Amino acid sequence: MRTVLSTLTAVACCLGFGVAAFAADTPKPNVLLIVADDLGWGELGCQGNSEIPTPHIDSLAKNGIRFTSGYVSGPYCSPTRAGLMSGRYQQRFGHEFNPGPTAPDNFGIKQTTIANRLKDAGYATGMFGKWHLGDGDSHPLKRGFDEYYGFLGGAHPYQQIGQGRNAILRGNEPVDKMEFTTLDFAREANKFIDKNHDKPWFLYLPFNAVHGPMEAPQSYIDRFPKITDNKRRTFAGMLSAMDDAIGNVLAKLREHKLEENTLIIFFSDNGGPTAVNTASNGPLNGFKATVWEGGVRVPFLMQWKGKLPAGKVDDRLVIQLDVQPTALAAAGVDAKPEWKLDGVNLLPYLTGDKKGTPHDALYWRFGRQRAIRQGDWKLTDIGDGAKVFNLTKDIGEKTDLASQEADKLKQLEAAYAEWNKGNVEPAWGNVNRGAGKKANPDQPKKKKKKAAA
Numbered sequence: 001m002r003t004v005l006s007t008l009t010a011v012a013c014c015l016g017f018g019v020a021a022f023a024a025d026t027p028k029p030n031v032l033l034i035v036a037d038d039l040g041w042g043e044l045g046c047q048g049n050s051e052i053p054t055p056h057i058d059s060l061a062k063n064g065i066r067f068t069s070g071y072v073s074g075p076y077c078s079p080t081r082a083g084l085m086s087g088r089y090q091q092r093f094g095h096e097f098n099p100g101p102t103a104p105d106n107f108g109i110k111q112t113t114i115a116n117r118l119k120d121a122g123y124a125t126g127m128f129g130k131w132h133l134g135d136g137d138s139h140p141l142k143r144g145f146d147e148y149y150g151f152l153g154g155a156h157p158y159q160q161i162g163q164g165r166n167a168i169l170r171g172n173e174p175v176d177k178m179e180f181t182t183l184d185f186a187r188e189a190n191k192f193i194d195k196n197h198d199k200p201w202f203l204y205l206p207f208n209a210v211h212g213p214m215e216a217p218q219s220y221i222d223r224f225p226k227i228t229d230n231k232r233r234t235f236a237g238m239l240s241a242m243d244d245a246i247g248n249v250l251a252k253l254r255e256h257k258l259e260e261n262t263l264i265i266f267f268s269d270n271g272g273p274t275a276v277n278t279a280s281n282g283p284l285n286g287f288k289a290t291v292w293e294g295g296v297r298v299p300f301l302m303q304w305k306g307k308l309p310a311g312k313v314d315d316r317l318v319i320q321l322d323v324q325p326t327a328l329a330a331a332g333v334d335a336k337p338e339w340k341l342d343g344v345n346l347l348p349y350l351t352g353d354k355k356g357t358p359h360d361a362l363y364w365r366f367g368r369q370r371a372i373r374q375g376d377w378k379l380t381d382i383g384d385g386a387k388v389f390n391l392t393k394d395i396g397e398k399t400d401l402a403s404q405e406a407d408k409l410k411q412l413e414a415a416y417a418e419w420n421k422g423n424v425e426p427a428w429g430n431v432n433r434g435a436g437k438k439a440n441p442d443q444p445k446k447k448k449k450k451a452a453a
């Protein structure tokens with residue numbers, strides 16, 4: 001009998017039931033999902049850049065896991081968020097591009113979201129920050145969130161309430177005063193935690209920091225007298241304010257003794273648009289709105305005290321699409337095959353219950369730009385032809401090996417083509433946009449040279 005039982009246990013573990021048990025023997029954990037906006041891979045103390053201290057964000061790496069190959073499925077805001085909320089590559093349902101300054105009528109997310117699914121599992125759900133996924137039927141309150149405070153568009157001033165449908169809203173109602181979005185979003189998040197501390201909750205906290213416009217309270221800018229460049233000093237104030245805001249929320253967790261019952265995930269929605277906000281992508285090539293590493297590889301941290309390892313650096317491929325299956329598994333929810341989630345539950349890989357890597361490959365399509373990363377290798381095509389890089393030896397994508405690695409190129413092309421079969425045409429936007437040398441719409445245009453006098 002004992003043999004039969006141990007065999008059954010072994011089989012159950014192989015099938016991943018060990019992970020379900022890990023959720024079932026404890027109260028349902030809270031999920032705190034923090035997203036930064038336009039923060040590059042080369043910023044943050046924990047990423048090796050000490051210029052702007054970020055002790056609170058760094059604490060997530062110290063008490064949890066820092067993924068060095070953490071990615072997002074799009075190189076700019078709205079597509080990445082569509083992938084995050086749905087748990088699916090956003091190209092599966094046409095959400096390949098930002099809506100542009102005037103959103104088309106069909107713009108917005110219609111998919112079932114992580115908030116819908118956690119709400120169905122009995123979670124209180126709240127969102128405080130930037131949505132960028134549409135209005136009407138796509139409004140956060142229609143996509144699974146019980147509470148919402150923030151703005152619906154893609155960018156917002158930090159110290160003005162704004163107007164129209166991009167005003168700062170509480171639910172559906174414009175607010176009549178505010179201080180500074182970054183700190184306000186954390187304040188509202190903390191009210192939500194106070195209210196729901198005795199039940200499981202899902203809190204989505206997408207800051208608009210450090211996206212433009214370049215604004216920070218003077219007291220924050222004054223923290224950096226040694227930075228002489230004005231734009232960089234303001235950026236430092238913006239990042240420092242976000243770090244404080246995150247520190248405020250982490251303190252609230254400690255106040256309610258929730259640290260050990262809360263899964264925390266932090267990442268940036270895309271790489272840094274360095275020329276716009278100074279955000280560094282470190283050694284990576286490219287920037288926001290490109291499928292170079294600098295556009296899609298981002299700071300990515302995860303903490304769950306007592307459940308996941310602390311102070312670990314993990315080089316395996318992970319992506320923001322993994323947030324939904326991971327959070328659902330933590331909540332004890334079985335993801336259904338018909339949900340067609342592209343992400344992977346990371347928990348068994350992080351606890352060591354499963355060996356190997358969560359993803360054989362990750363894929364990007366952004367109009368004429370496309371890329372695939374498989375193990376050490378990446379095919380990158382920003383609209384001017386496929387190049388092949390060995391990222392382990394060449395993280396900066398400097399040496400194109402396409403001609404000498406013809407078999408590898410062929411294999412990556414085939415894998416990309418197979419993935420691309422599951423995608424649809426973009427539902428809005430120009431497929432030629434964002435390709436080649438015009439890859440970054442946020443990049444300041446070069447001034448035309450004056451004709452010689």
Ligand SMILES: [Ca+2]
Pocket residue numbers: 037038076077211269270
């Ligand atoms: Ca962004």
